[in-house]
Amino acid sequence: MAGVVHQSAQTVVVLGGGVGGVTTANRLRRRLDRRHRVVLIDREPDFSFAASYLWVMAGTRTAQQVTRPLKRLERRGIEVVVGDVEEVDPVRRTVTVADHVLEADHLVVSLGADYATDSIEGLGEHGETFATLGGAEALAPRIDSLVKGRVLVVTAAPVYRCPAAPYESAFLIDAALRRAGVRSSVEMAVHSAEPGPMGVAGPNVSAAVTSMLADRSIDYRPSHQITRVESGRAQFADGEVEPFDLLLYMPPIRSPKVVAASSLATESGWIEVDRGTLATSFAGVYAIGDNAQIPLSIGKPLPRAGVFAHAEALVVADNIASAIKGRPADARFDGNGGCFIETGFSKAGYGSGNFYAEPSPRVTVRPPSRRSHLYKVAFEYNVMRRWL
Ligand SMILES: Cc1cc2nc3c(=O)[nH]c(=O)nc-3n(C[C@H](O)[C@H](O)[C@H](O)COP(=O)(O)OP(=O)(O)OC[C@H]3O[C@@H](n4cnc5c(N)ncnc54)[C@H](O)[C@@H]3O)c2cc1C
Incomplete structure (x- = not known):
């Protein structure tokens, strides 16, 4: 039939079920029809939202309130594998988990960082x-x-x-x-x-x-x-x-052990990416969030923050979905984002702006307010309720 594009079924494998991985998998699932597989792998059975840990420490959240089983993603048609990623081969786009080898058409690496x-x-x-x-x-x-x-x-x-x-x-x-x-x-x-x-x-x-x-x-x-x-x-x-x-x-x-041991890592152990597309130097392989090292004009890297992992995930998912559908992959991460600074008494400051600006990041800070605190609550809600 004229005008219909027949795409072959593709498999997208997402490594890591943290902020970056969960956001990527959800966005892809919404963008792709069910012929295409979206597989997410994490060693932990549960997702927990690190940005809320300080509220757990302060007694305003319980651990249960900031934790969700990753298997909940299966309701949406995302395949969840709980297991340790033991090896990543970015050339062949294969991943070894508990001695099983998975092959990916598109691979997104969001394995965070090791303490x-x-x-x-x-x-x-x-x-x-x-x-x-x-x-x-x-x-x-x-x-x-x-x-x-x-x-x-x-x-x-x-x-x-x-x-x-x-x-x-x-x-x-x-x-x-x-x-x-x-x-x-x-x-x-x-x-x-x-x-x-x-x-x-x-x-x-x-x-x-x-x-x-x-x-x-x-x-x-x-x-x-x-x-x-x-x-x-x-x-x-x-x-x-x-x-x-x-x-x-x-x-x-430091960089996650399995990343540092792979050919994805540079000498520092982190993964270098194109700062707009988050593409690595390997075809079909992307790295987002904490395990990616994005140098800024001031010589420091982009901060490791969930807001950036989240924004990068949307760009990568959109571009993978476009590539699968044969459309231009033109989404770009522009370096915009912000950090909340919780100050207690239900208030937060907010430093936001463009971290890619030249010659240095252009970031302004808002004094502590109830409104900024509520924005952070909304960020938590967005990740916990919308994505899980
Ligand atoms: C106390 C605290 C407060 C924070 N507050 C904020 C905030 O207010 N705002 C903000 O934007 N950011 C905040 N952050 C930072 C934010 O949590 C991280 O930047 C974000 O989680 C990064 O997302 P990611 O997907 O890159 O990694 P992660 O969310 O860390 O996910 C990585 C996942 O990979 C899995 N994994 C790792 N290695 C393997 C392996 N070999 N096999 C299988 N699975 C593996 C891990 O289990 C983990 O689930 C905070 C962090 C902390 C610690």
Whole structure:
């Protein structure tokens, strides 16, 4: 019949069932008819929304509220495989999971990042983290019962996920302690490896967050890399030792093991992509989210953030669907996005703009408001309810 395009059935394999993977799989399922397979693979049976972990830590969400079984995606016709991705061959577009080899016509790699907590001696043993769901859950009663002492929040080079998160953790703890009427007997400090908060978003955002820390009487020590932790004592690169009763850390990250071991990885271990299409140098293979390294004009990479993983996923899914339908694949990720900065008391600041702008990202920051907090709630709703 004239005008009808007969496409052969295609298989799209999505590695990782986090923000990037779940968004990609859903979008593809909506764009493609059921002849085409969409397969999503993750080692965990459940998706959990990391951007809500801080609310779990602060006691305003339960772990259950921010977790969904990935198998729910099967209702929509997405095939879900729970298993460890052991090997990725981007040339043949094959993936090995539990000794089975899957072949893909199109492959999307969204395996996130591995925590490199072990790179700092004693950090995992003597510190607590809100960067895992279990860690955030374990912290909730500790913060709730805190009445005095010294809370230290640290970040560590070279890179970590979500530049706002460690600062948000300090604001949320401060708010909880104020509500409990014990803030005056708890000292709080943030020691960051970076020279200023959220530096990638520019000096305005950095200055705004620094001043918010001062307003909340949270001591701030920039360019202070933690090197070693023992019971109640944290040591820094300049030899200084800081005492603490509770140490919270944002772990440094490294590329996922299976990615670093594949030919997808550059020397740094991360995957280099075209910053508009997220295409790798291998035909039909894309990388999005935390495992992709996108250099910006200022020499730093695009921050590892769910908002970017989400936006990149939509671009990649649309272009794959277009390619399958024989249409121009013209969707592009333009570097626009924003980071919420939760400050407690149901308010958040919001730094947003264009991270691809030249000569440096053009990002403006909105002061804390209830409206920005509600935008973050909407982001959570969008991912948890719409995609799962
Ligand atoms: C505490 C915290 C707060 C945050 N807050 C925000 C925020 O407010 N806003 C924001 O935009 N971003 C935030 N982020 C960052 C955001 O969560 C990440 O950038 C986002 O999840 C990245 O999505 P992704 O798909 O690349 O990776 P992920 O969501 O991490 O998904 C990767 C998936 O791959 C799976 N996987 C890894 N290796 C394998 C393997 N070998 N085999 C099988 N499966 C594997 C993992 O199990 C995981 O499910 C926050 C992060 C943290 C830790």
